[in-house]
Amino acid sequence: MTAPQETVRRLGYEDFAGCLALAQDRGWPAEYRAWDLLFAFGEVYGIDDPGGGLAAVIALARYGDRLANLGGLLVAHRHGRRGLGALLMRYATERAGTASVWLTATEYGQQMYEGLGFRATGTCTRYAGYLRPDDQPGRWSREAEPSDLPEIVALDAEVFGARRTGVFAYLFAAAEQIRLVGGPAGVRGVAGVWRGVDGPVVGPVIAEDSDTAAALLSGLAPAIEGPVRIDLYGHRPKLRAWLEEHGLREAGGTTVMVYGDDPPGDRARLFAPVTRAIG
Ligand SMILES: CC(C)(COP(=O)(O)OP(=O)(O)OC[C@H]1O[C@@H](n2cnc3c(N)ncnc32)[C@H](O)[C@@H]1OP(=O)(O)O)[C@@H](O)C(=O)NCCC(=O)NCCS
DSSP states (O other): OOOOOOOEEEOOGGGHHHHHHHHHHTTOOOOHHHHHHHHHHSEEEEEEOTTSSEEEEEEEEEETTTEEEEEEEEEOGGGTTSSHHHHHHHHHHHHHOOSEEEEEEOHHHHHHHHHTTOEEEEEEEEEEEOOOOOSSTTSSOEEOOGGGHHHHHHHHHHHHSSOOHHHHHHHHHHOSEEEEEOOTTSOOEEEEEEEETTEEEEEEEEESSHHHHHHHHHHHGGGOOSOEEEEEESOOHHHHHHHHHTTEEEEEEEEEEEEESOOSSOGGGEEEOSSTTTO
């Protein structure tokens, strides 16, 4: 087996299948929707495998000059522990050039990221199962309309710390459901469901408090078919208790890590990302 050259190149849609193949090589699902988002709104970088295909990939989603999200770091099993993962991380962090770089780390990546100067700032816990609604699921939330897009983007910008108009326009086209909680002062919460390879995925969930998040999830529940998953940021004892009462169970977790400044926005209202890789 020839060792890969350490040449990093920007990948395009022609490399899409190669990214999915790398994910599967590491036992990850071929999450095409998450990768589509990364190719559409981020920059995907990779190292070619001289034997064909890709040896390693990473995705960078840059939001202005204050914030970037890293995700999708994968090194082919056959090329593991040769420094390719750390090389791509250094490359993407430098390329981001933002005040803050943010990611969620698996147990395999965390040690490496600490060595590169990232610090753990919180947790991201996965819940999965058959989500049951409350008694009056549609009472507090309503289906979002395309005309709600500007208000949703404004709420996300406040919470996430960057305007993501394209990401939310994409969700309006691709998601199975988007619901919101509104009020006289505007949109107070929004949540979506999109189709993952192994079933529906809830994300994002942006809400002013746990009750609003629960109302959104309850509103989504009746139209969700099969078991669903959600990645929940932070401790969230109240929402976790609600999720457990409504059919979901903890199913693993990752660590939220930051390089540089704390991320902008009001992350207390960010209950779940669109996807972990894009933020
Ligand atoms: C995590 C991953 C990207 C590491 O890639 P890699 O090219 O093998 O990593 P490197 O050779 O650059 O290793 C850099 C350092 O990370 C740490 N590290 C990497 N793999 C590790 C492992 N399996 N166990 C413990 N530490 C590990 C070590 O500190 C290592 O330094 P060392 O080899 O000098 O001890 C790779 O194992 C992978 O693709 N895993 C599956 C997908 C995944 O978890 N991605 C991370 C998402 S956050």
